[in-house]
Amino acid sequence: MSEYDYDELGLVAGLEIHQQLDTATKLFCQCPTELREPEESTRTFTRYLHPTRSELGEIDQAALEESKVDREFEYLAYDSTCLVEEDDEPPHELDNEALETVLEIAQLMDMKPVDQANVMRKLVVDGSNTSGFQRSTLIATEGEIETDDGAVGIEDLLLEEESAQRVEETDEGVRYSLDRLGIPLVEIGTKPDISSPEQALEAAERIGMLLRSTGKVKRGLGTIRQDVNVSIAEGARVEIKGVQSLDDIDDIVRNEVARQARLVEIREELEGREASVGETQDVTGVFEGTDSGVIGGALDSGGSVMAVPLYGFDGIVGREVAPDRRLGTEFSDYAKRHGAGGIFHTDELPAYGVTEEEVADLREAVGAGSEDAVAIVAAETDVAEGSIEAVAERAGVALEGVPEETRGANDDGTTRYLRPLPGAARMYPETDVPPVEPDPSEVPEPELLTEKVERYQDEYDLSAGLAEQVAYGRRMPLFEDVVTDGTDPTLAATTLESTLTELRRDDVPVENLTDSHIEAVLGMVDAGDVPNEGLPDLLEALAEEPGRTAAEAAEAADLGSADEDAVRETIVEVVERNEGQVEEEGMQAFSGLMGECMGALRGKADGDLVSEVLREEIQKRA
Numbered sequence: 001m002s003e004y005d006y007d008e009l010g011l012v013a014g015l016e017i018h019q020q021l022d023t024a025t026k027l028f029c030q031c032p033t034e035l036r037e038p039e040e041s042t043r044t045f046t047r048y049l050h051p052t053r054s055e056l057g058e059i060d061q062a063a064l065e066e067s068k069v070d071r072e073f074e075y076l077a078y079d080s081t082c083l084v085e086e087d088d089e090p091p092h093e094l095d096n097e098a099l100e101t102v103l104e105i106a107q108l109m110d111m112k113p114v115d116q117a118n119v120m121r122k123l124v125v126d127g128s129n130t131s132g133f134q135r136s137t138l139i140a141t142e143g144e145i146e147t148d149d150g151a152v153g154i155e156d157l158l159l160e161e162e163s164a165q166r167v168e169e170t171d172e173g174v175r176y177s178l179d180r181l182g183i184p185l186v187e188i189g190t191k192p193d194i195s196s197p198e199q200a201l202e203a204a205e206r207i208g209m210l211l212r213s214t215g216k217v218k219r220g221l222g223t224i225r226q227d228v229n230v231s232i233a234e235g236a237r238v239e240i241k242g243v244q245s246l247d248d249i250d251d252i253v254r255n256e257v258a259r260q261a262r263l264v265e266i267r268e269e270l271e272g273r274e275a276s277v278g279e280t281q282d283v284t285g286v287f288e289g290t291d292s293g294v295i296g297g298a299l300d301s302g303g304s305v306m307a308v309p310l311y312g313f314d315g316i317v318g319r320e321v322a323p324d325r326r327l328g329t330e331f332s333d334y335a336k337r338h339g340a341g342g343i344f345h346t347d348e349l350p351a352y353g354v355t356e357e358e359v360a361d362l363r364e365a366v367g368a369g370s371e372d373a374v375a376i377v378a379a380e381t382d383v384a385e386g387s388i389e390a391v392a393e394r395a396g397v398a399l400e401g402v403p404e405e406t407r408g409a410n411d412d413g414t415t416r417y418l419r420p421l422p423g424a425a426r427m428y429p430e431t432d433v434p435p436v437e438p439d440p441s442e443v444p445e446p447e448l449l450t451e452k453v454e455r456y457q458d459e460y461d462l463s464a465g466l467a468e469q470v471a472y473g474r475r476m477p478l479f480e481d482v483v484t485d486g487t488d489p490t491l492a493a494t495t496l497e498s499t500l501t502e503l504r505r506d507d508v509p510v511e512n513l514t515d516s517h518i519e520a521v522l523g524m525v526d527a528g529d530v531p532n533e534g535l536p537d538l539l540e541a542l543a544e545e546p547g548r549t550a551a552e553a554a555e556a557a558d559l560g561s562a563d564e565d566a567v568r569e570t571i572v573e574v575v576e577r578n579e580g581q582v583e584e585e586g587m588q589a590f591s592g593l594m595g596e597c598m599g600a601l602r603g604k605a606d607g608d609l610v611s612e613v614l615r616e617e618i619q620k621r622a
Helices: 061-067 096-108 196-212 245-273 294-300 325-336 357-368 380-399 449-460 466-474 474-486 489-505 515-526 532-544 550-557 564-577 579-601 606-622
Strands: 012-020 045-048 072-075 117-123 134-146 149-163 165-169 173-177 185-190 224-231 238-243 305-309 320-322 373-379 405-409 415-419 427-429
Touching: 012 196, 045 489, 096 134, 096 149, 096 185, 117 515, 134 173, 134 196, 149 196, 165 357, 185 196, 196 224, 196 449, 224 245, 238 245, 238 415, 245 320, 245 380, 245 405, 294 305, 294 373, 305 357, 305 380, 320 325, 325 373, 325 380, 325 415, 357 373, 357 579, 373 380, 449 466, 449 489, 466 474, 466 489, 474 489, 474 515, 489 515, 515 532, 515 550, 532 550, 564 579, 564 606, 579 606
Parallel strands: 072 173, 238 405
Antiparallel strands: 012 185, 012 224, 045 072, 117 134, 117 427, 134 149, 149 185, 165 173, 224 238, 305 373, 405 415
16 A cells, blocks of 8 residues: 555544553442453343433434444353442442542643543443443543654543453344453543654554553553544544554554545545435345345345445445455445345445346346446345445445544454444433542652663663563563562562563463462562572462462472582582593583582572582582
8 A cells, every 4th residue: 555645635643542550449349350251250131221312412323323233232240240330339439549540640641630520421332331321530631742743732531431341242232241341441532633654653652651651550452442533634533443452553544544535536536427326225026036145045034135226336336445445345334233244236246146137137126327336235124224224324425525433443454334423412420429639749750661761770780671671561560569678670570571481481371470479489589498490480380370379389399498408418419420520521510510400409409509519519529
């Protein structure tokens, strides 16, 4: 894909960063913030959701369209699930730990906290919240971050509750897990100051670094999501939801710019053709006895085939608007939202079992000529009717250019239609939670990760590479805790960033190791209860059986430190066993015998002690 002149196109972009906070409890209840496996669920319950009117009597269009799809929402509950999470009890007061964390983040972005923070309800009827809305609180406004291409303003910072975790689609609707629902989430919205894909990526990376500098955000897949708002001068604002990886942001922006530019080109071409969208029609009779498996299957089930003539659209419905996505794909996204599996259109037919004769009959049935296209949907009658109307609506928007809409990010850097852009009608006050008055004066400003790297080098004498690994690593807070408690900084750093990595590569389940496990192991090494050399084995033993304490695992694996007499006895045995080599080679035998001694001691002795005693024993015999 060729690069566009973004200034000439008038690219304007902004970011919304959503980051889970690493708090002890959820935002409006005292439930833990740990994720569970669906198999751990102890019970389920179901709900049906529908949109409500705002205080002004308005209904949000995005919620209204979502509600047109009749679905049952099933929720997996756990032994820790409470009545607040089930929406059977009012929410409790806003979690103070979460509030303090977002105030720290606000300081890092030079933002001004609000005088009073009021909780609002944001209408959501896709099932991701049992209540039908998400609670959101504006905490600070008017900040700024720097990028190589200039400053990017930070418009607002909000504290929100995380949505339920989508587990799978079911025959009746969607299944969600309640373990994630209510985890505190910070949302950071930039101003539309971003003017290139590269600047979008840099701004996201900068915000990510600031968030991690607090040491109070969750790490790992799914804990941070980026939404990107993109528009060009002749296009429209499009909100792209759920960008999981920072590395994808620049590609997302590039592809969206290209998509909008091509939709503008299509609009101009359709204008030149005086194109229009016809009325939807039932064309079931055209396909009686068809060899098409998809269409035949729908008809055999009592369904229908609905069509819409697209006058002047010939050759354009199949036009590519993004990598591996065509205008017809855009139409199909709308049909899928109403339950259809997709659409067929004459730019791709005859194919899929549809014959040339059927295509000709289809054109004749709807009054389409050679310069026209026809789109069809085959499904249950009510689904086919709703879906073809959605296709006709989207085709009509193609005559105008780029639709304002919310789109979802795909893994390949492209996007798909989700729903219309939400409006102001989706927000209204939460009456069950009292307002709070944020006090930033008692919140210390966090040390930036870049500053930590320098301090770790100066204060702890870590190498530049190791200092950066630790500062940017997910266990940075643990490193600071154990070093403050007296653990050798180099031992702590190498354990967290090297030893654990090596164990993971050896398929040791290090994800089972908690901070408490690692802290206890380092404590035993510090106290001399376990030698440095036994540390990897002890971590492995704990990872395999995380229910044990570090002391129990060390005893079971026989990893306690051997005293000097026992060490000397083992080394003497090794030296005497290799007496001929020692007499012949003298101290040159040291290297080979050192490995044999360490193996015989099985990590029970410190390497320095083994080295010292081995040298003495060799010198006696050399």
